[in-house]
Amino acid sequence: MYVAVKGGERAIANAHALLADARRGDRATREISPDQIDQQLALAVDRVMSEGSLYDREIAALAIKQARGDLIEAIFLARAYRTTMPRFGFAEPIDTAAMALRRRVSATYKDLPGGQVLGPTFDYTHRLIDFSLGEGGEPAPAPTAPAGLEAATPRVADIIARDDLIERNAAPKPGAPVADVTRDATSFPAPRDARLQTLARGDEGFLLGLAYSTQRGYGRNHPFVGEIRFGEVEVEVFVEDLGFAVPLGSITVTECQMVNQFKGGDGEPPRFTRGYGLAFGQSERKAMAMALVDRALRAEEFAEERQGPAQDEEFVLSHSDNVQATGFVEHLKLPHYVDFQAELALLRELRTEDRGQRTEEKEESSVVRPPSSVVRTEAAE
Amino acid sequence: MTARPYNFAYLDEQTKRMIRRAILKAIAIPGYQVPFASREMPMPYGWGTGGVQLTASIIGPDDVLKVIDQGADDTTNAVSIRAFFAKTAGVETTTDTAAATVIQTRHRVPETPLNPDQILVYQVPIPEPLRFLEPRETETRTMHALAEYGVMHVKLYEDIARHGHIATTYAYPARVADRYIMDPSPIPKFDNPKLDDCPALQLFGAGREKRNYAIPPHTRVVSLDFEDHPFERTKFDAACEFCGASDSFLDEVVIDDKGGRMFVCSDTDYCQKRQAAHAREDDGVESRGAAK
Secondary structure, X not given: XXXXXXXXXXXXXXXXXXXXXXXXXXXXXXXXOHHHHHHHOXXXXXXHHHHHOOOOHHHHHHHXXXXXXXXXXXXXXXXXXXXXXXXXXXXXXXXXXXXXXXXXXXXXXXXXXXXXXXXXXOOOOOOOOOHHHHXXXXXXXXXXXXXXXXXXXXXXXXXXXXXOOEOOOOOOOOOOOOOOOOOOOOOOOOOHXXXXXXXXXXXXXXXXXXXXHHHOOOOOOOOEEEEEEEEEEEEEEEEOOXXXXXXXXXEEEEEEEEEEEEEEEXXXXXXXXXXXXXXXXXXXXXXXXXXXXXXXXXXXXXXXXXXXXXXXXXXXXXXXOXXXXXXXXXXXXXXXXXXXXXXXXXXXXXXXXXXXXXXXXXXXXXXXXXXXXXXXXXXXX | OOOOOXXXXXXXHHHHHHHHHHHHHHHHOOXXXXXXXXXXXXXXXXXXXXXXXXXXXXXXXXXXXXXXXXXXXXXXXXXXHHHHHHHHOOOEEOOOHHHOOEEEEEOOOOOOOOOOOOEEEEEOOOOXXXXXXXXXXXXXXXXXXXXXXXXXXXXXXXXXXXXXXXXXXXXXXXXXXXXXXXXXXXXXXXXXHHHOOOXXXXXXXXXXXXXXEEEOOXXXXXXXXXXXXXXXXXXXXXXXXXXXXXXXXXXXXXXXXXXXXXXXXXXXHHHHHHHHHHHHHHHHHHHHHHHO
């Protein structure tokens, strides 16, 4: 008897064994390998790396396999692995102007130095199910650009900045401390580095919804996609002993720079403002949503009236983390019977009192009521 | 055993040191919520990551660990957390409240009185007692700083006006050392009196919210109330079906689909100890009878 409390240990072990079995699925189908996930579900790997804050394709692919394709669960696995890793320093800021581009589009200029580079994109595809994919077979080799035509591809924001038409970025301060939201409790108002880190780790769906809400009037900020670029950048780390920065390797990132409604005043000429998004891998939707929300969260800085949730820093930064959110929402399935019991006891007490009160009222009213009405009431019952 | 690549009790020593500093600060300012750099843990947020980090930071190889959830040692999450420390720290575990040196708990304070050599670690979902009255952290921190707790009393007063009672039955707010109001975590208010003047150190960890707070041993903890509506412990009209206890918090168990109910102790260790004691008494009576 009393199954709910007894036998938890064996039940857990059995449930996990069943999970492993369900993960494998029908043994008649071939098992999927982490390389296949890495190569063929690459965008899922990119998302897990971004929101897991861990640039490691192997771990991300393995996590996706372990999580049976549940990306939030995979992100959680990546995070729990990451947290045990030693931290030996901060990289130098990456230079996205020097990116080896795989894609680069601007919505603000028809043509620009370096041109528009579409790269591998779903844009302009017709979303028709391709039944041939189910039949196997290799796609035709992709056409390649002629070699040796590498033109300079300055960032659009830098082009606009040359005419002083966009807000100036704060000058970099070498050696200044860098926030680390994985190592410090966030306090509000959050500095820009902490805000951007939180958004970069934030849930793509949550940020997408918030970004969308700004476009529908809940904190409009008149955005233009100045530029989206995706490709490889080098990561360097400053080595004290050597006195200079050495390259560690390269990572693939997507950067989105939004150009937003202009501001001026206080002795400053009007200029466009910026929203910034950056994500690992090819994560364009995420980078764009992040840029919109980044700009929305600067409402205070630009003395804009806060009209929507996307402009509310505490609201956005406290609720964007999907590992936190899923944990806390799903914890509701843990037992709560002690608290429920305490509520039940109070509810019963309240009902007893309520019943007592109503009986009293009835008795009182029966005293003042003429006898005939009492008779009628009784007859009705 | 795959725990080898991990440090003793999972967290690295730097992290433990950081958390211990935060704990010391919390002990120095009873009831004050100290921010700490909560780590991502291999269990989900909301499932005890705060408690697990505190336990991992204070536990040593000689400690004996007990983990309870809803008062019971064998609820699934308690089993999982106990297994985690058995695996990563290799410490001895127990279900015996008196034998434990560290007790991690969710939602209950053990019925057996604690002793000065014990530490009780609470898992806390929302550390901020004012959160549901004021959602902004920037605001609530100011309210604590100024001891501006009027809204809490207004809330309790509104309960009385509406229901004739304070309608908070768990996570019942209490004032610690005559200063900070704290959320005792969602323990039933039945357990609140046990917090006061407790000989054991009580630590509260909220992982997702990155906060910890503490009640040092023998600290005054007063559940909020009014002169004409004093704090009342939840009372049960029933006694435990298994051990007959009438002084413990009881869980209601639905035993059939005809409205049948049974009440049993929420604290399984307490209940089993009492059952064993009854059995010994019965044995004693029988053996004396047999000797005749």
